[in-house]
Amino acid sequence: MLKDFFQSSSGMRFKSRTFTTALIAPGLFCLIVFLAVPCLSLIFLSLASKGTYGNIEWTISLENYKRLLGYNLFGWRPDFFFILLRSLREAFVTTVVCIILSYPLSFYIASRKTPLSRFVWLVLLTVPFCTNLVIRTYAWQLLLDPQSPITQVAAFFGMVPKGSPMYPGAFAVYLGMITTFLPFMALPLYSSIERLNWQLPQAAKDLYASPYLIFKQAILPQTIHGLYAGIIITFVPAMAMFVVTDILGGAKYMLIGNLIQQQFSQARDWPFGATLSLALMCLTLLSFALFRTSRISREGGSIY
Amino acid sequence: MQKRRINYNVIIAIISYFCLVILYIPCVAVMVTSFNDTRFGLSWRGFTFRWYSQLFENEYILEAALNSLIVATTSTIVATILGTALALGLYRANFPNFFGRIIRLSINLPIVVPDIIMAVALSVAFGFFRAFAPIFEMGMFTLVLSHVTFQISFVTLTVRSRLATLDKDLDVAAKDLNAYFFYSFRRITLPLLTPSIIAGAMLAFTLSLDDFIISFFIHGPESVTLPIYIFASLKRGITPEIHALSTVILAATIVLIIVAERLATVLIKRSKKEVKDALDDIGEKVGDLGLPG
Incomplete structure (x- = not known):
C-alpha cells in the first residue's frame, strides 16, 4: 500500500521513502493542523452558540445561520x-x-x-x-x-x-x-x-x-x-x-x-x-x- | 488612422502616470509630514528631525520594532527550511490522486483563502490547543507559529515552480553515475534552487514584516508588532512620531526590495556557474573511469 504512494522513476528503496516522508511531514503537519483542520472545524463551531461570558456552549442549533439571514x-x-x-x-x-x-x-x-x-x-x-x-x-x-x-x-x-x-x-x-x-x-x-x-x-x-x-x-x-x-x-x-x-x-x-x-x-x-x-x-x-x-x-x- | 493611434498612446501614458501618482502620493504625504515641525495639523511650519529623535526614545515603538524583527526573522528561517523540504519531498514522491489532492489543497490554502479566514482558523486552533498546553497562550510563540504556517506555502510554491523547470536529466545523470543523493543535492540541485529559495525567503520575510491581519488576531499584550502598534495609535490619536516611524518603515521596505532584486540577479549568475563546475567535475570523474563522456 505504502509503496504505491511513493513511486519513483528509479525504484526507491525503503530508506529513501522514509527520507521523503521526513521531508514532507513537518511542513504539511503545520498546514493541516493549524489551518486545514481548523477551517473545517468552523462548520462545527458555527452550530454552537455563545455563552454568557463569551464562552462557547456546545448546544447544536442553526441559530447563527438564522441570524445571518436576518431573523x-x-x-x-x-x-x-x-x-x-x-x-x-x-x-x-x-x-x-x-x-x-x-x-x-x-x-x-x-x-x-x-x-x-x-x-x-x-x-x-x-x-x-x-x-x-x-x-x-x-x-x-x-x-x-x-x-x-x-x-x-x-x-x-x-x-x-x-x-x-x-x-x-x-x-x-x-x-x-x-x-x-x-x-x-x-x-x-x-x-x-x-x-x-x-x-x-x-x-x-x-x-x-x-x-x-x-x-x-x-x-x-x-x-x-x-x-x-x-x-x-x-x-x-x-x-x-x-x-x-x-x-x-x-x-x-x-x-x-x-x-x-x-x-x-x-x-x-x-x-x-x-x-x-x-x-x-x-x-x-x-x-x-x-x-x-x-x-x-x-x-x-x-x-x- | 495614424492620428488616432497617437491619441491612444497619449491616453495610455496619462493613465499610467495617473496610476503612479495615486500609488505614491500617500507615501510622499507621510514622508513630507514626518519632517513638519508641528504637533497638530498639516500646515508647514518648517523642517525638523525632532520626530525622528523622539522615535528612538519611545520604548514602546522600539519594543514593537524588535518584536517585528524577531517574529519575521525566526518565522522566515523556520518556514524556509520546512517549505523547501516540503517542495523537495513532493518532487521526489508521486502521490496518487486522493492524498495528492489533500496535500495540494493544504499548500494552496493560505494563498486561496482570504487572510481574515486564516486568522480566524489559526485563533480557533490556538484556542483549542490552549486547553492542553499553556504555550499556546497568545504571545510571541503563537505569533511565530502562525506566520510560519502561512509562509510555508509561499516558500514551497516558489521552490516548486523552480523544481518543475529543473532538468530531471541532471538528477538522473548524477544517479547513473552513482552519486549519492546528498552529493547530487549539494552540487546540483541546491545551487540550482538557491535563487528560488532566497526569493521564497525574501517573500516570506516581507509578508511577515508586513502582515497586519493575522498578527492582529493572534497577538497578545507582549507581542505587539509595528503594524499593530500603528493601527492602535490610529485609534488613540496619531502623534508625529508615527509619521516618522512610517517613513522609516517605507524606506526600509524600498531598500529591502532593491537588495532583493540585486541579490536575485547575482545568485542566478552564480548558481549557473556552480552547476557547470559540478557537471565538469562529474565529467572528469567519468573520464577517470575511462567511460565515454
Whole structure:
C-alpha cells in the first residue's frame, strides 16, 4: 500500500521513502493542523452558540445561520445580508476599476524601449505592493483631511463642504481599495501582456477592425490567463478587506471582514464569527467557480 | 488612422502616470509630514528631525520594532527550511490522486483563502490547543507559529515552480553515475534552487514584516508588532512620531526590495556557474573511469 504512494522513476528503496516522508511531514503537519483542520472545524463551531461570558456552549442549533439571514427577536431585519451584498459590490467595483487602469498601465510598461525603464516601472509597482497596508491606508486619511491641498481643491469646486474631511465615506474607501489592489491586478496582467503576440492586433488593425474588436478578439484572448490570475488575487481579498473600511469607512461602512473581526474581538461571539467566516468562504469558492466557468466559455469562443 | 493611434498612446501614458501618482502620493504625504515641525495639523511650519529623535526614545515603538524583527526573522528561517523540504519531498514522491489532492489543497490554502479566514482558523486552533498546553497562550510563540504556517506555502510554491523547470536529466545523470543523493543535492540541485529559495525567503520575510491581519488576531499584550502598534495609535490619536516611524518603515521596505532584486540577479549568475563546475567535475570523474563522456 505504502509503496504505491511513493513511486519513483528509479525504484526507491525503503530508506529513501522514509527520507521523503521526513521531508514532507513537518511542513504539511503545520498546514493541516493549524489551518486545514481548523477551517473545517468552523462548520462545527458555527452550530454552537455563545455563552454568557463569551464562552462557547456546545448546544447544536442553526441559530447563527438564522441570524445571518436576518431573523432575530424583533422579526426580520436583513442587516447582515446587506453587509454581504455590500462586500460583493465593493469587491466587484474595485476589481473592475483595477482592470480598467491595469490594461493601459501594462501596455505602457510593455512598450518601454529599454529593459532598464521596464525594470524601474516594475519596481515602482512592486514597492507599494510590499509597503505596509496600515500605513498606506492611514496616509489617505492624511490626504483627505480638511487641511490637505486635495480636500481644499475639492472644496473649492464644491465637491465637499468647506472645512470637512473627505473621509469617512464611500469615496475614501474606494480610493483606498483601488490603490491597495492596483499592483495585484497590474503585475499578473503585465506578465501576460509582456508575452503578447503583437502580430494579431496588427493584423486586426490592417483589416480595419474597430479598437473594441481589436481588444476583444486579438488582445483579450491572449491575456486572459493574466487577467484571470489578477481577478482572483484582487476580488477575493477585496471582499474580505477590513483594514481599509475600518480606517477610511467609519462605523457606517461595514463589510463582512469588519463584522468577522468584531465577533472575534469586541463581541467575543466566536460561533457567529465562524458562521460569518463560512459565509465568506462560500462566497470565495463561488467566485472561483464563477470565474473558472466564464474563463472556459470565453476561451472556447476565442479566435483560437 | 495614424492620428488616432497617437491619441491612444497619449491616453495610455496619462493613465499610467495617473496610476503612479495615486500609488505614491500617500507615501510622499507621510514622508513630507514626518519632517513638519508641528504637533497638530498639516500646515508647514518648517523642517525638523525632532520626530525622528523622539522615535528612538519611545520604548514602546522600539519594543514593537524588535518584536517585528524577531517574529519575521525566526518565522522566515523556520518556514524556509520546512517549505523547501516540503517542495523537495513532493518532487521526489508521486502521490496518487486522493492524498495528492489533500496535500495540494493544504499548500494552496493560505494563498486561496482570504487572510481574515486564516486568522480566524489559526485563533480557533490556538484556542483549542490552549486547553492542553499553556504555550499556546497568545504571545510571541503563537505569533511565530502562525506566520510560519502561512509562509510555508509561499516558500514551497516558489521552490516548486523552480523544481518543475529543473532538468530531471541532471538528477538522473548524477544517479547513473552513482552519486549519492546528498552529493547530487549539494552540487546540483541546491545551487540550482538557491535563487528560488532566497526569493521564497525574501517573500516570506516581507509578508511577515508586513502582515497586519493575522498578527492582529493572534497577538497578545507582549507581542505587539509595528503594524499593530500603528493601527492602535490610529485609534488613540496619531502623534508625529508615527509619521516618522512610517517613513522609516517605507524606506526600509524600498531598500529591502532593491537588495532583493540585486541579490536575485547575482545568485542566478552564480548558481549557473556552480552547476557547470559540478557537471565538469562529474565529467572528469567519468573520464577517470575511462567511460565515454
